[in-house]
Amino acid sequence: MISGVRAAFDRFNAAHPWDHNRHYHRWILRQLPARFGRALDVGCGSGELARALAERADSVDAIDQDPEILRHAGDIPRHNIRFRQQDARELPPGGDYDVITCVATLHHLPFAETLRTLRANLAPGGRLVVLGVYQPQTIGDWTLALMAVPANLAVGWAKSPRGGKRPVAMTAVTRPASMPLAEIRRVAARELPGARIRRHLFWRYSLVFGR
Incomplete structure (x- = not known):
């Protein structure tokens, strides 16, 4: 029965695709100053968040490893x-960015090394603002994941483009998360002392860190 429900859920998402990451762009922007100098968007994809940052920044460097999505x-x-x-791990230290954002990218990279x-x-x-995905593990994780299902259906029905065409941002190659939130918290506490981490609806977490 569970597999049948999951299959029906997957069919709905395929017919009504919408960008879960872009849903949080306004939240990300609320974590940032009204104006800032240099910004870095890691895993920029098709550039929607980078363009929003550019409305407030003097300059934005937007990097991604996928050449096809960068063409868009x-x-x-x-x-x-x-x-x-560019691979985020290849950034030379000392970039002195006033803002760094990273959306649905860290689970593709060595977590601790990339945070450093x-x-x-x-x-x-x-200010560093990360929106990431994690592997549900605890009762709280699974409760929020289940709560997201009806909300996902409602938003998908309201927001998805006609004809079920996937947004360009969703055409990039992805893989599922493997780190549970407890491990993310543990590593972040070591690498970014004082970072604030919280779970969000739609299978996401945020990390906010200021120097």
Whole structure:
């Protein structure tokens, strides 16, 4: 029975796709100052968040490892955004970014190593905001995951494009999360002391850190 329900859920999502990450872009922006200098968007995908950051920033560096999704990102150019293909772990330290954002990317990379790299590139007084995915493990995790199911159906019905065409941002190659939230908290406490981590609806968590 469970497999049948899951199959029906998957069929609905395929017919009514919507971008769960973009749903949180406004929340991410609320964590940031009204104006800032340099910003870095890690795992920028098709560039929606980078363009929103560019409304407030002097300049935005937007990086992703997927060359195909970056081709779409450049379709709507802005003078103060630089899109480039790059692994976040290859960033030289000392980037001095006032803002760093990272959406649904950390589970593709070595978690602790990438956090260290991002911290090394954050300017004094800067803000790092991560939106990630995690592997449900606890009762609380699974309770929130189950609560997200009817909400997902409602939002999918209301927001999904006609004809079931997937948004460009959802065409990038992805993989499921493997780290439970408890491990994410443990590693983040070591690498980013004082970071605030919370669970969100739609199988996401946030991490906010300021230097």
